[in-house]
Amino acid sequence: MMSDESPALRGNAGHAQLVRAINERFNALSGPLFATDASGLFEAYLDALPGHERQEYNCSCCRVFIERFGGLAQVDDDGLLVSAIWDGDTAPAAFRGVATTLARLVRQAGITMPFLSSEAMYGKPAAGGWHHFAIEPARVYRDSELENAWQHACARREAFVSVRRALDEYSAPVCATALRLLKDDSLHNAEAALGQAQFLVDLHAARDAVHGERCKDNLVYRMVALAPMGFCHPRTSMIATLLDDILAGKSFEAAAASWAAKMDGLQYMRPQALPTAGAIAAATEAFEKLGAASALERRFATMADIQETIWLPRAPASPPAAGGIFASVTPKPASSQPASMTAPPVVMTLEKFRRTVLPDADRIEMAAPTTKVLFTALTSAVHADARPIMQWDTPAQRNPVAWYVYSGGSDPRDFNLSGDFYEVTAITPLPHEWAGQSHPQHGKGLVLLLKGARDLSCKSSCIFPSCLKSELRAFRSTIEAYSQANDMPGSGEDNVAGMGLYQGGQCAVLLRVTSKGQVSDYRIDRWD
Structure with missing residues (x-):
């Protein structure tokens, strides 16, 4: 933690109070921060001090801090910039005019780019026997796990x-x-x-609700x-x-x-043009530098790769042990219910099915579709230690699993399925939703994993640039060309695939559920 003791100017407790105030203000912030084009802040800082004190505060460490971090700002709901550092209301009395002046200059500035940093300390809290302006951030301002925060800030600016x-x-x-x-x-x-x-x-x-192009652009930022x-x-x-x-x-x-x-x-x-030789060379160099070359090798996923399920089948209850004085008596066979007497399926939404039926379901079967549907296959990384490249995969929480469908749907036979009903072996959210993650650009969905289902027609490694991290966007055409040129390994009976149900898209399905020995049919007609 930063020291609360000696200020930069010997005997001036106000400076130490100001350092504490800017740390408290900065670490109370939430939401994105932005670098601005506010200039002349250090000169304004000195000019706002009494003339006899200016030379004593003319410190190179404090200059560097103010020039690098003094212009940081947030955007309020009206599109106006608010200083992330300076606040005249909370500054000590001796520095209230200084903080007010700098806050006004930041408010009048324009955004240059988002602020992202992996630094654990902004500025030098102590150097040369003196204490200086510095902030110990309570959170790390980054939007990905890669170390190059500058690269990500530039990507957000673009x-x-x-x-x-x-x-x-x-x-x-x-x-x-x-x-x-x-x-x-x-x-x-x-x-x-x-x-x-x-x-x-x-x-x-948001733009239409405020006045002035700068305020409009600030809200967009x-x-x-x-x-x-x-x-x-x-x-x-x-x-x-x-x-x-x-x-x-x-x-x-x-x-x-x-x-x-x-x-x-x-x-x-998919990109519409093949990558040039220069693009391939640049992508090769970038992936080697990132240590991500092996991450492009993909395989079909197995049940061991599934990290989250909302339903798994339960084993049927064991029958009571035979015995008793009437064990030798043969019971009258139970009459079968005529087909004409079969109850019609109960129609409900998928959300209601999840709430009311799924918790007690011991076994689920899915009726074979009569047309092509969005059968969904899941893939994973060949190398478990490969660099994370999927948007939802991080070093702290590994999840290299992805999925794909064929636009227009697939025939059941293309996914190794036949018969009138298919056994559901598990129900899982789409991989990008595991562990509570949210990537709304990919939608919401569930996959009914089906016994024996696997893609028999896949002829590529199915890497889609839209699922990769943003820093790989520049290599879109090269990655897609690589995907098309390489087959997916790992095809076998242990592959996981099934029927995809998607919010706002395909969601209709007929399910046969066995619960406590009772069998009922449910027709899912929509998501919610």
Whole structure:
């Protein structure tokens, strides 16, 4: 912890109080921080002091601190900048004018980029026998596990530029129309862009609520800093197809056909051009530098890779032991219920099924679909110690599992399934939702893992750049080319795959549930 004792200027307790005040203020903050273009802060700091004290406070360590960190700010709900360091109301009396002056300069500044840092201490609390301005941050300002915080700050700045251009190109009514169409479930696999459409609508609403371009941009910066990186590049995302068609005044039928064509074969996740030799060389160098070369090797997942389930089958209760004085008496056979008397399935939402049926279910079977559906396969890393590259995989909480589907669906035979009903061996959330994580750009879903299910037609390693960490975005085309050129190893009977149920998308399924010896059918018709 930082010392509360001697101030930078011998005998001046006010300076020590100011250091404590800026530490308390900074560590009470929540939400993103931003670097600003506030300049001349150290000169203003000296100028605000009494003339006879300025030379004594002209300290190189304090200068470096103020120039590096003195301009940090947050964005309030009105789009105005608020200093993360200086506050005249909480500063000691001797430095109240100094703090007020610096806070005003920061408020008048403009954002240059998000502030991200892995440093455990900002500034030098002690040097040359004196105490100086310094902050010991209570939290680390980073948005990923990689060490290069500067790289991530730059990526967020580029994301702001991308979003800002998209807002200029796609008006609020255009974005609102796109959101309505996606919410209406009238477009195939709409959940792939639903979250991003809502993000754009919210951005327009936030900008329209304040006055002045700087305030509007400040709010965009704040929202971009908090958003999934996948939301922040609309022009290169699938949603651009829909927005462009709306902007062009196309009919719904034409827009829907264009959307379906882009979705076909998951092409929206794939670059349209092969990588150049230079791009391949740059990607090779970057992956070697990151120590992530082995992370691209993928395999089919097994049950051992599944970290979270919401249901597992239970073994049937053991029958009572034979015996008693009437053990030799043969009972009358129970009559079978005629097929015509079979009760119709109970129709309910998936959320209600989870609450009311799943807790007591001993066995679940899924009725074979009559058309192609989104059978879902799961994959994992070949090397358990490979560098995390998936958005939801971190060194502190490893989770290299991903998933894929075929746009337009798959025939049961392509997933090694036959018969009228398939046994459900487990139900798991999508991998990016395990351990309470939230990556709304990928939607919400469950996978009914089915006995014997595995993808028999996969011809690539199924690495989709949209699932990778943002710092790998620059190598999108090279990663996709690698995926297409390499087969997925590990195909076998222990693979896990099954039926995917997705919020806002495919959710209809007929399930046969055995609970305490009773069998009932349930038709799931929607998510909630």
